[in-house]
Structures are given as structure tokens and as C-alpha cells.
Amino acid sequence: MTLRAAHTAAADREAIRAGEHTGPTSGLAPGFAQANLVILPADEALDFLRFCVRNPKPCPLLDVTDTGSPHPSGIAADADLRTDLPRYRVFRDGHLVDEPTDVVGHWRTDLVSFLLGCSFTFEWALAAAGLPIAHQVQGVNVPMYVTNRRCTPAGRFDGPLVVSMRPFPSDAVPLAVEISARFPAMHGAPVHIGDPAEIGISDLATPDFGDAVRVGADEVPVFWACGVTPQAVAIEARPSLAIFHAPGHMFVTDRRHDTFDSPGAS
Incomplete structure (x- = not known):
């Protein structure tokens, strides 16, 4: 509702x-x-x-x-x-x-x-700068993926980094990086830009959490560290x-x- x-x-x-x-x-x-x-x-x-x-x-x-x-x-x-x-x-x-x-x-x-x-916190700044947020525009949950990158362990807590993804036109990516970097308490700048296979994601259409979003032919996937990471870590x-x-x-x-x-x- x-x-x-x-x-x-x-x-x-x-x-x-x-x-x-x-x-x-x-x-x-x-x-x-x-x-x-x-x-x-x-x-x-x-x-x-x-x-x-x-x-x-x-x-x-x-x-x-x-x-x-x-x-x-x-x-x-x-x-x-x-x-x-x-x-x-x-x-x-x-x-x-x-x-x-x-x-x-x-x-x-x-x-x-x-x-x-x-990262929902810096989305308002992205939108205010004229950068549309794909999952909001498409009316779905943000897509999230378990990567092949490992977190630094602490005691029994050890596991993979989870990322959220938002696609942007290639010429808008530098601005998206600049804006999100202003919010270090909200995950800050992206951890990866471009080829998802480089961080162990085989198919953007099948996120581990959330919903897939359409990525346009002129758009680049941008990945931010995600607060769902503790859930993947807790499983281990x-x-x-x-x-x-x-x-x-x-x-x-x-x-x-x-x-x-x-x-x-x-």
C-alpha cells in the first residue's frame, strides 16, 4: 500500500x-x-x-x-x-x-x-542534480548482488561484499561518483563501475536481493557497497x-x- x-x-x-x-x-x-x-x-x-x-x-x-x-x-x-x-x-x-x-x-x-x-540517503542528491534513479523510475526495489569480494573479518563475522546497482549514462557517471562521495556515512563513492563480471556478477537480470532494472544501451552499471552485506555475512x-x-x-x-x-x- x-x-x-x-x-x-x-x-x-x-x-x-x-x-x-x-x-x-x-x-x-x-x-x-x-x-x-x-x-x-x-x-x-x-x-x-x-x-x-x-x-x-x-x-x-x-x-x-x-x-x-x-x-x-x-x-x-x-x-x-x-x-x-x-x-x-x-x-x-x-x-x-x-x-x-x-x-x-x-x-x-x-x-x-x-x-x-x-544509499537511499544520497539518492535525493542524485535526483536533485538531474540524475534519475532507475529503480524509482521503474517502480521496483533497488537491485543488490553478492560479489566475489570478501570483507575484512572480525571474529566469526566474515563473508562477501554485497553491492547495490544504479545505471547511468556514461557521461553522467563522474557526477554520480562526485555526489555520492559527499556521503561517506551513507556508503560514499561507488566500489565498482562497469563490467559486473569483474566483481563476480554473472547476470544483472538476476539480482540476489531486490528487483532487476532495465539498463539502457547507453548506460553504465554503477555499484555501491550495500548495507545488506551483514545479511550475507550472517549466513556464514x-x-x-x-x-x-x-x-x-x-x-x-x-x-x-x-x-x-x-x-x-x-
Whole structure:
């Protein structure tokens, strides 16, 4: 269902909590940054924190909750991470067991939540510069792919880099790179441009997460590190419980987009 127009991030979260929006969040809550979600037991949290520090491109850390608290006080104090995302994915011992619209029934008092930067945040700047976003134009979720690049491990957390892809005309690619580089807390500049086979992607038409988009004959695929990376890593790490956002179904924060815009960053 399409979300009604709202003036604040809190209003959008309330509507999501009420089940009025259960789809992807690209383009939702104009002006407000979005975030990836990772929830783990406390005994796994320190290693995952190390993983984020060692892999800042796919896992740019925005906030970490207190143990047992579902409230991300640093970026949206009144939010509830158990209910305020459109859809979740729940893994036990590396196996997907549920894809609910809330995780109240899975919540435990030993859980720690991590909020990671999301490339949906710099999409507004790309669009403002006249660069159309293919998945928004085509009305689908952003395509995401597991690559042949490995992350830097931390404890049991080790696995492949996941990327999101947006195609642009070749003459627009330098501008897309320049704009996204201004947002290091939201994955920053692309990690690869051009031939997908060079990073282990055999077919752009079959993404591992999200939906395929049409790539025009004059367009070049551009790949950014993606916050779905922890989900691919969790399949290999096999923690007893891991809860994530469903790919493309992000958490809407109270932070404005432009607070993450850092001209001169690379």
C-alpha cells in the first residue's frame, strides 16, 4: 500500500507501524535519512562492532542501542525498532525463518541493534542534480548482488561484499561518483563501475536481493557497497539469532539528508 503524504519522519514511522506502508522505502520520507538495521545478541555485538569498523563502506555505523532497548536514541529517540520498519528478516543459526512486518515476538532482552548508513540517503542528491534513479523510475526495489569480494573479518563475522546497482549514462557517471562521495556515512563513492563480471556478477537480470532494472544501451552499471552485506555475512557466521531489515525496507531516521552531506569527502 502507498503511504499517505506526511510532514515528518515520525509520522511516516507511525504509518509504517500501523501497516499503511509495507513496501520498499526508496523515495519515502523526503528530506530524511534512512538506515539499515542489524539486531544481534549481546554476546555477538562486540565482534560485529569490530566488523563495522573494519568494513566502513558496507557498514557505516550511525547508532548502536543499549542492550535490550529497541529505541535508537541517537537518530530517532521515539522510534521502536521492533515495529517501525515495513518488513524484517529473521535468521536462526544462519537460516531464514521469518519475514514479518514486526519482530515483537522475536524480541529478547539481550539484543543490541545497529543502524547503518543507507544509499537511499544520497539518492535525493542524485535526483536533485538531474540524475534519475532507475529503480524509482521503474517502480521496483533497488537491485543488490553478492560479489566475489570478501570483507575484512572480525571474529566469526566474515563473508562477501554485497553491492547495490544504479545505471547511468556514461557521461553522467563522474557526477554520480562526485555526489555520492559527499556521503561517506551513507556508503560514499561507488566500489565498482562497469563490467559486473569483474566483481563476480554473472547476470544483472538476476539480482540476489531486490528487483532487476532495465539498463539502457547507453548506460553504465554503477555499484555501491550495500548495507545488506551483514545479511550475507550472517549466513556464514550463523549467530543463534539475527534480525535485519528486509532488503530495500529501511528505517526512517529523524536526521535530515543534508546533515550527512560532506563536500570534499571521498
